[in-house]
Amino acid sequence: MLQRRLRTVDLRVHLHPVSGEHLPFADESFDCVVSTLVLCSIPDVERAVAEVYRVLKPNGRYLFLEHGRVAVTSHC
Known part of the structure; x- marks a missing residue:
């Protein structure tokens, strides 16, 4: 699906x-x-983030989106 969408825009x-x-x-x-x-x-x-910074050029950018971890507790 992503590959198909990428063919419709002018992005590398x-x-x-x-x-x-x-x-x-x-x-x-x-x-x-x-x-x-x-x-x-x-x-x-930690190793994964270190790898990202290793492969980034000087002044490169790391853009990430994450969801938070939530502790499940009972309030009953």
Whole structure:
């Protein structure tokens, strides 16, 4: 679905489904890294974020969207 939508706009977008803890890219490869609702499913979040900063160029941007963790408690 995303691939089909990307063909209708003038954007250069490359999707890479990879392990967050071991990004297969050289240091300082990207101007921007985007992750959406994935950090909650990565076992080693600190390692994943370190990998993002490793592959970002100097002054690059890391854009992420996450939902918060909520403790489930009973108020009865």
